[in-house]
Amino acid sequence: MTALLLLLSCERQPAPTNPGNVVIRRLSRAELDHAARDLFGTTLRPGSELPADDFALGLDSLGPAQTFSALHLEAWERGVDDVLDELFGEGTLPVTLTSIEAEGPDARPTSGAVREGNAWALWEEGEIAATFFVQTAGTWRFDALTEGRAALLVDGAPWAGAEASSWTLALDVGRHELAVAWVPDGDGDELIVDRLELTGPLDAPRPANPNPGRVLSCDPAVIGEPECAEQVVRGFVRRAWRRDPAPSEVADLLAVYGVARGAGGDWSEGIRAALKGALLSPWFLYRVELHPVEGASRLSGFELATRLSFALWASLPDDRLLDLAAAGSLDDPGVLRAEAERMLLDPRADGLVTELGGQWLGLRGVGEASPSRERFPAWDAALRDALEREMHADLAEVLLGDRPLTDLLLATDTTLEQRVATHYGLDPDDAWPATATLADRPGLLGRGGWLAATSLPDRTSPVKRGAWVLDHLLCAPPPPPPEGVPPLTADPDGAPTSLREQLEQHRSDPACAGCHVRMDAIGLAFEGFDATGAARTLDDRGQPVDTRGELDGRPFDGPPQLAVILAEDPAFLDCAITWTFTRAVGRPPDERDADVVDELRTALADGDLRYRALALALVDSRPFRYGSSP
């Protein structure tokens, strides 16, 4: 029987499966940012101006869900203008406003201040102070929205100037304490302070592009204005459009250059217009894959280079890749693989961490975590950013390093900054940053960033955490709950109940049990961590934390034991394959890809579960290298 099957499989050459049609993909906001970085060497983020991307299957880079509107175009144009201002050394920094409510938690009234409605009143004495962080040295305007005049104190020292309610002052980079103080005033003895505001910088020029020669590759005074314009435009369009432009396409953009010149603009104005034309073009904004024949066909070299660079860098191909594509070398599987290996070692492979890791593994959620400041005073933007950096570094070690994929769940070593170490309950006086072994916080599910991102602002949500794990790590998203389920209710006797006891209601109801048995068990394992990811022994209701549970017949207690069960579940690796395939190819794997998925499983196993092995095998696969007409 076995021999017969072997014989059959050897003898029968399977017909190549249809690689499937992929709907045209617009560059996501993040991809636009990366493309601007690679084209211009800028740190501006013009893509962030666009409206939020539309998602399908948890990803922002899939064609079917993406939309486009006039607002998208105008927002992108605004971002492009900023980048071009920087390239040509024009423009000023945007003015920001920091506004602090006098009665809010960030203002500090001294004695003599009396709360009056939504403001503070200073009655013949007293000050209201607030600390501002100034990011750019320059001229700033400080406004105390007051009724009456006040004296100003800067970093504790009286400001030499008249009493007023608005001051223009020079400030250095760093933290500054600005305070208004009561002064005797002709019309009444009371000073009402509503809020304190710092606006600026009022005069700071935008830093110039660090390397304008990357785009402006010639000197029009030396080689001639038209010649230099053509050289700049041709080179830029090749990078931006990821292919060699046709002579007529270059001519069209040079015509735009000519219009600006004809209107009285100088060479720079002409180039600015032509580059803008290239960046607003659908050839830049969309990843175009043309299908020269009906049905399946091999992608062109340039199309393949683009798939490769967006898969591994979430950005444009570099010149080397474009040159190989132009020469037809990427059709050689050896060359393709070598390029992929090179690219995974390049700093731009960080795009794999921020985009695939950002969406599949929840890194993006950290930046959106918003614990209530009132409920969790320790939480602030600095802690959030530090937690994000920690998770980013951990994910990078697995996706780009030599660690097995299961370390996403199991790794107990992590590098901590002081702020994170303190948050995790370690001694702030130790030498940080340093690598620590945290057995209680295994893998990404032990990271404060993930724990905060899967919480509500004022409490944890075991259901949210459990659903996220099922959806993102096991690719088994729980279906929405049935309609008409009564909400969790408090104990009718009024006795305090733990969330666990409340969730028991789910499991005792057969309509809910199917999903909640797994979801709640997973989520409750993390109850030892609050909505900011800090360890705790009492839950949000003041009840002792209980992290025991059972998943698919295997009992566990807490994250470390749960992580082992998840890491041993074959669905975990299959889920890694699904997310990787979907994002790189542009559609999810389906029945026709069963053989390919098998090959990817094998490659992963043979590669000691290194993510690199999966990425390289996928790049070599037929769905990645071929396209199909609709």
Added chain:
Amino acid sequence: MTSRRSVLRGAAGAMLALPFLPSLARADDRPPTRLVFFYVPNGIQKDWWTPDREGPDYDLKAITAPLQPVRDQVTLFGGLENRNAEDEVPGDHARGTASFLSCVPVRRTAGADVSAGVSADQVAARTLGRDTLFASLQLGVAPGGNTGDCTAGYACAYTRNISWAAPDRPLPNQTDPRLLFERLFGAGPGVDADTARIRSIARASVLDAVLADATALRARLGGEDRDKLGQYLQSVREVEQRAGALGAACDAPEPPPAGLSFPDHVAVTNELLALALACDLTRVATFMLGEAASNQTYDFVGVPGAHHAISHHQGDPKNLADLVTIGRWEVERFVDLVQRLQAFPEGDGTLLDASLLLFSSEISDGDLHDHRDLPVLLAGRGNGVHAPGTYRDEGGRPFADLLLAMLQGVGAPVTTFGADGTDPVWLG
């Protein structure tokens, strides 16, 4: 400095002394009618909303108390429902939002093939939007998440958008005040007039070039790719039509600063919206005070919890008190907009007299999650089509009937609206 403060402090009238704009006068010497749809997320607690008495003598409750100074400019409607958002499965917030202004059932999908209906603002824009720089504006304060985890198997497109140009084409909200300002009033000073002129000419050439690129490319594509490029083409044409027409009616006020707090962000958006209407840059706008099932915290009025989580209040007195606080704050924001419109004289009355402003939410009670007896306010006179100042219980009829009445009031040639709007509500 004065004008900057007014951006934040609500003195819209003091900021711009607008002359009567001759461009606004029509043949019958009446200013054009404006429509605003104001959306708040997560419902409203009706116990602190619904008056006891019908008619002009209606009583204000804890949430509606901020209406006091404008009560004669507002009608409270009870008994209006959007049954199109009902379904056997969860997703009430997503359905209620996507069908909020379209009043049709939406397709249940997590992203790839969204389908809702054409929203009332877009129907109105076909009539009101022909002569203005923007046929309509979509405003919001929630910039939208960077993650794809939205709600209950429904796409984020449903939870983020109330304005739909076509069943598969949601119009995203503009949430950045600076970009909104620049779209309305231009980028302002920064370059000299000559450079601005050169760039304006060059820009027209850029748009021509990309339009040609896109047209040629679209012809080489098939299937869904063709539709995607079609959206792009339509967008370029829309932008092209606007090119060069900026800043015609009003002097630009001082631009808003970046880095605004949430309440300031709302205040600035209200102000810019009022200016856009006063300057006749648009006559139709939507404003979402949050996305469906928003978990915004209202720390600044003493509510640190997550709005959506609190809205499943389970009768808990603390949750209910928090919801009253949030609801009242939301009504205050609506009243703020109403008063800004009231501050602009126009014709024989005010901008408010020429406008209709609708306030409502995607659901009614956050805990019941239902779409019946929606919290509905209608402000302004709409050039005489609406007699405000009463409470009317409509007794359980389609919300679409009210949208239909508003559309007919602005002269849109419609006899039905959505799936169930057939009998326009009487606006007095």
